[in-house]
Amino acid sequence: MTRAPDAAGKGLRNAALLGLLALAALLLLNSGELATLPQVLASLPLAVLVSALAHFPQILFTAWAWLILLPAEERPSLPRMLRLRWYREGADALLPAGSVVGQAAITRLMIRDGMPPDLAAGTATIGISLEAMGQMVFTILGLAMFLTIRGDAEVSGFLIGIAVAAGMVALLVAAQRPFALGLLRRVLLRLTRREPLWLDSFQAALARLHADHRALAVALLLHVGCWMMGAIEMMLVLHLIGHPISFAEALVIEAFAQVLRNAGFLLPGAAGVQEGAIIAGGVLLGVPVAAMATAALVRRTREILVGGAGLIAWRRDELRGPP
Secondary structure, eight states: OOEEEEEEEHHHHHHHHHHHHHHHHHHHHHHHGGGHHHHHHHHHHHHHHHHHHHHHHHHHHHHHHHHHSOOGGGGOOOHHHHHHHHHHHHHHHHTTTHHHHHHHHHHHHHHHHHOOOHHHHHHHHHHHHHHHHHHHHHHHHHHHHHHHTTTTSSOHHHHHHHHHHHHHHHHHHHHHHHHHHHHHHHHHHHSSSSSSSSHHHHHHHHHHHOOHHHHHHHHHHHHHHHHHHHHHHHHHHHHHHTTOOOHHHHHHHHHHHHHHHHGGGTTTGTTTTHHHEEEEEHHTOOOOOOHHHHHHHHHHHHHHHHHHHHHHHHHHHHHHHHO
């Protein structure tokens, strides 16, 4: 049985504390902009609501991207997949290394629901690869927009992010190849002195999923669309707090922020790192620090509310047991 409630409470406290500390430090360092803070804070409730509404399509796109990879006869319902992705959202926002913990947990729930273990694990493996690939495409689009807006600006941060994302994608794809799986077999055999028979079915499931090129392409596009919705969310939030920007500018901010956010993946919700990343993305385009700090606070609040509810629902799902 998962220890989600205890970890969720600890993650929530850490995320809230680190997020508020980051916000306070950044505002103190830019105290000249504090005069505008009451105006932007007054719009927070509506901004949080809009942030949550704009975030729902992201959950929908990622759920659909995962669902479409599965053979038709093995697919759970879309509402069920939406719930599972919601649980992962909660883990990602409030638990240490939440994306890994959440992915493992919902894969286990799919197996509990009756999906063959090799197929559930294979889909999760390919889904993570496509998600990373989608972020790489999104980062490249962000760099292209940045060069269009500021052709003479420094782009090393984007280039490093693209290189890291490309490296991750290459490693994830290489880990699914027969050579890597053969190496894993030899290592497991040496460690356990027992033939890992499950590896054969896992490799067969990967091959079956990789053969559906159309599903892979559609899933990748859905993941890119998910990252795009993050830019739309940023654009809407900044508009509500009185600093409207274009979609191209929001795309640049979101792409740069996500590149930096990856550095804090071990922290609950990349607490502190995410706030700094969002503000740094806005600074690239001259958006006032106070406005970007408020946008970061809006996103953190939305993550705590949506993610906290997701962890509670996850716990109830665990207690309910298999259908």
